[in-house]
Amino acid sequence: xxxxxxxxxxxxxxxxxxxxxxxxxxxxxxxxxxxxxxxxxxxxxxxxxxxxxxxxxxxxxxxxxxxxxxxxxxxxxxxxxxxxxxxxxxxxxxxxxxxxxxxxxxxxxxxxxxxxxxxxxxxxxxxxxxxxxxxxxxxx
Numbered sequence: 001x002x003x004x005x006x007x008x009x010x011x012x013x014x015x016x017x018x019x020x021x022x023x024x025x026x027x028x029x030x031x032x033x034x035x036x037x038x039x040x041x042x043x044x045x046x047x048x049x050x051x052x053x054x055x056x057x058x059x060x061x062x063x064x065x066x067x068x069x070x071x072x073x074x075x076x077x078x079x080x081x082x083x084x085x086x087x088x089x090x091x092x093x094x095x096x097x098x099x100x101x102x103x104x105x106x107x108x109x110x111x112x113x114x115x116x117x118x119x120x121x122x123x124x125x126x127x128x129x130x131x132x133x134x135x136x137x138x139x140x
Contacts, residue, residue, distance in 0.1 A: 004087065010127045011092055011120050012082055018129065019077035027065045034060055035121060035128045042134040045114075050136065076101040079116075090122045091130075100140065111140035 014033050021029030034040070034057045041052030051067060054060045068075075078099040086093040095117050102111040114136035121130045 004089070007087065007089075007092070007127065008082075008084060011084075011094065014120065014127050014129055015079055015096065015116075015118070018132070019079055022064060022068055023075050023077055025065075025068050027061050027068075030064055031057055031061045033129050034132075035123050035130045038128070038130050038132070040129075040132040042136060044139050045135065045137050050134075050139065072104065074103040076103070092120045092127075094118055094120070098134070098136075100136075102140070113137045 017029045018033040021027060021031075021033065036057050037055075038057055038060060039052075040054045040060050042050040044050050051063060054063050078101060079096055080099075081097045082094050083096065084092060084094045095115060098112075098114045098116060099110055100112045100114075102109060114134055117131075117133045117135070118129055119131040120127050122128075
């Protein structure tokens with residue numbers, strides 16, 4: 001496995017772009033994070049599908065923006081503990097944890113936690129998500 005630390009940092013930045021884009025309702029950032037043919041889905045720990053599967057950048061941005069616009073809280077994704085399971089000069093796979101905070105009025109709480117399983121590719125020299133799957137420990 002190639003261990004290019006600069007590429008790992010750029011890959012983690014892709015995930016930050018996705019999370020920040022969702023939390024701040026900056027949907028162009030979500031679009032920038034995914035390849036045109038990317039896939040994504042979310043599943044509760046019970047095995048029931050929470051959202052997706054979505055196919056393609058446009059559908060991912062459309063579904064996630066509709067979800068975010070329907071929320072009355074301010075979400076904050078806390079992404080941590082990256083574990084790279086594969087890395088080459090043009091592709092990578094990683095798993096990482098999520099703590100999902102939510103603020104409503106003056107109350108802030110962790111509403112769920114979970115993990116992501118992701119694949120990345122270098123698309124025209126830029127790292128992007130080709131697959132992002134979430135497994136949340138509980139619904140919110």
